[in-house]
Amino acid sequence: MLSVSLRHGFPGFTLDAAFEAPGGVTALFGRSGSGKTTIVNAVAGLLRPDRGRIVIGGRVLMDSATGAFLPPHKRRIGYVFQEARLFPHLTVRQNLTYGARFAPRGAQGPTLDHVVDLLGIGRLLDRRPALLSGGEKARVAIGRALLSRPELLILDEPLAALDDRRRAAILPYLERLQGETAIPILYISHVIAEVARLANTLVLIDAGRVTRTGPLEDLLSDPATAALLDSDEVGAVLPGRVAGHEGDGLTRIASPAGDLLVPGLAAPVGYPVRVRIRAAEVIVSLVPPQDSSALNVLPATVSRIEGDGPMVLVQLRLPGGAALLARITRRSVAALGLAPGTACHATIKSAGLVQGGTEGQGESP
């Protein structure tokens, strides 16, 4: 459990943020320049905020009221920087083992072999950072932070410098990381797809302030959150499990709201996944669609309608308690007579299902 509250003034910018990270992956999400990195720098001790208090698992890292300030090397926070920051004069192996010698005796953590295997960097051990690709550097940086036996891991947009293909290649490593280590993670990102895939808790940051915070699924299916995101990013996340692979290449995913079919998912049966459903991919109808090409139709109840323009966001409550968001026209709302309480059906285009990742083991909010 990490508890952060800080205030720091820069010329022309004031950071005033407070939030709690209950464990698992907590994503700090916001636009570039919103103050995310400043917040984690304060958590890591690289910045001394004007005022504030940071506590991790009962250990006070800093408290301006008492003047307590633990220097970075005593905080035991593994920090994966945006630019990897590998030591150029050391081999990959030496980079990886750098932090272990400074860890207190008896500190728990994964072994070198485990981390090398987890991140798939066995081939790189004797190389120098100068010869690594961006994706390899990012993985080594993550391994180096993990092996310093941290009590908290900070990942500051570790994938930002990578192209989409490399990013897609590393995300599974991050998912495994989250599943296989019990270390709480602060994950900074401005890419909602990454956040939706990895995080349990979401902290939305805008202009140096925390605008909303809560469990990821609740926040992403809340129309009020949607106002803070770009419109094509808006969409809910449903948790589920792989129920089976059908003969025609589709995968059946069991969710509390009902079964969903998605194409091209390789995960084994029983594997926990998340399905991200963009609001623009959801069609609302009063009766189940007949003779339609859509495969995924879930029964739902309208719970909220928000928005001023010609397009509005409809929150649809699903059986099992989860919710979806649908972006439809105001004209359709009027034509269908939608209002809170209206029973309806949500049709999700197959293509609108975005493959999700694992949930933290038992750490789901």
Next chain:
Amino acid sequence: MLEAAADWLGPNGATALALSLKVSFWATLCSLPPGILCAVALARGRFPGRGLLNGLVHMPLILPPVVTGYLLLIIFGRRGWAGAWLEENLGIVFAFDWTGAALAAAVMGFPLMVRAIRLAVEAVDPRLEAAAATLGASRLAVFATVTLPLILPGIIAGAVLAFAKAMGEFGATITFVSNIPGQTQTLPTAIYTALQVPGREGAVARLVLVSFAVAMLALALSEWLSRLVARRIAGR
């Protein structure tokens, strides 16, 4: 072979060369720790008196060498306040001894050494040091494991500059410790002495050749070392 070289140079010349090498070696070695400290302090430090320290370090570069030598004589001579104290308490004597020549050479080479190392320190990315700190390294450990290895090429360059300066130092040395064959007579002062006597052009030419050879050797050695270190750091 050494004997042949000594015969060729003449007894005074050989002694001067040996003394010059000894003086320059110790001058360089002993100024490395304070040189690194000053370079780091000037590159990174934010403390009162930083400007004063910067000025002091550069003083020998700006002052006429004879003035520096005179100041050394006043401070570190037998009756100088530091010289007297050192002789009484530690048994170290600088006046008219090879140690004094080394001190003069060290002081004269110090600004060159500090400048070279300081440039290297300023080129080190502080973000790497911050990364080391988050991995649990104390400030001292960060310096030893990240900063120091990264500034090694600068340290080598600074040391070579200081060594070359020490081999060639004349004004401060002759003012501070005079020009006593076998005690304080280095290559440059030996050349100077030989020049004063008519008919010794041959000895002068030989000493000049030796000076030239030593300088070229030092340069080649430093080039080789720097390339080795740079390759190690860049990881190629």
